[in-house]
Amino acid sequence: MTGTTHRTAISYIDRTREYYHALGYAKPYVWARHTEAVFAALAKPLAQSRVALVTTASPWPEDQPADGAPRCGKQVWSGSTTAPPARLHTDDLAWDKLTTHTRDVESFLPIRRLQEAVAERRIESLAARFHGVPTDYSQRRTLEQDAPEILARCREDEVDIALLVPL
Amino acid sequence: MSLVSRYLEAHGIATVVIGSARDIVEECGVARFLFNDFPLGNPCGKPYDVEMQRAIVGMALDLLDSARLPRTTVQSPFRFSEDESWKQNYARIDPAERAELQRLGAQRRAEQQAAAVSGSARKG
Numbered sequence: 001m002t003g004t005t006h007r008t009a010i011s012y013i014d015r016t017r018e019y020y021h022a023l024g025y026a027k028p029y030v031w032a033r034h035t036e037a038v039f040a041a042l043a044k045p046l047a048q049s050r051v052a053l054v055t056t057a058s059p060w061p062e063d064q065p066a067d068g069a070p071r072c073g074k075q076v077w078s079g080s081t082t083a084p085p086a087r088l089h090t091d092d093l094a095w096d097k098l099t100t101h102t103r104d105v106e107s108f109l110p111i112r113r114l115q116e117a118v119a120e121r122r123i124e125s126l127a128a129r130f131h132g133v134p135t136d137y138s139q140r141r142t143l144e145q146d147a148p149e150i151l152a153r154c155r156e157d158e159v160d161i162a163l164l165v166p167l
Numbered sequence: 168m169s170l171v172s173r174y175l176e177a178h179g180i181a182t183v184v185i186g187s188a189r190d191i192v193e194e195c196g197v198a199r200f201l202f203n204d205f206p207l208g209n210p211c212g213k214p215y216d217v218e219m220q221r222a223i224v225g226m227a228l229d230l231l232d233s234a235r236l237p238r239t240t241v242q243s244p245f246r247f248s249e250d251e252s253w254k255q256n257y258a259r260i261d262p263a264e265r266a267e268l269q270r271l272g273a274q275r276r277a278e279q280q281a282a283a284v285s286g287s288a289r290k291g
Contacts, residue, residue, distance in 0.1 A: 010254050015258045016258065022269075023275065024269050040178075042181050042231060054171065096207045099257075103214060133171055161180065161231060166184070167207060
């Protein structure tokens with residue numbers, strides 16, 4: 001065991017900055033930073049709410065996305081929750097490939113666990129589709145293109161709540 | 168994803184983020200955050216550990232119910248493993264490999280430049 005206690009969370013901002021500096025990138029990435037945060041109260045009780053699920057993963061290259069979107073994986077896309085995907089593409093994302101794996105989709109996109117919550121009447125329903133949002137270097141593109149597109153799809157699906165799961 | 172959370176909240180949709188990069192999510196500032204101190208990749212629980220995944224989704228739903236103010240973070244009690252050496256190893260820079268990292272970086276920049284020319288330069 002090394003000197004770090006289990007209570008110490010990794011600073012990914014520091015770790016990433018140092019790593020990219022070692023790769024020779026001159027300018028460090030500036031992460032989004034806000035002093036204030038918005039808060040929407042629940043519109044209705046959980047047991048009467050429809051839930052959306054959003055991931056940063058992409059469709060598996062050989063699998064046809066449910067919404068017929070192009071397979072470039074760098075735009076908002078949607079998949080079915082009634083026929084949950086057996087696999088999703090995550091290799092392009094920064095996750096701990098030395099320690100773990102993403103072969104169990106439920107470990108980052110808990111469709112079946114939410115279906116159980118529906119069966120237990122904890123939530124009213126899970127939207128018939130989940131959504132994927134690209135992890136973009138450009139915060140402007142996330143704010144001006146992807147976030148409005150996710151909102152539009154959430155409204156189309158008439159959801160009350162969203163569970164957002166970045167890898 | 169935290170930016171998407173803020174956008175949805177601003178438009179009246181309550182959100183909860185389930186994640187493992189505490190500093191990134193909290194720096195951005197979201198309404199509700201369930202933090203699992205796991206290696207990046209399995210924010211909803213260890214692969215194939217259905218009980219843990221069920222508990223984590225339950226905690227995220229609890230948080231939707233209980234949070235009254237923005238920036239409410241709850242940390243789950245789970246640990247990924249007794250041995251937490253993964254915390255040292257993630258994106259570790261071995262001084263002996265600095266030259267190799269520089270070479271990889273140069274290769275990557277060349278690829279990014281080529282992608283930018285072909286119009287597909289979005290970060291993974």
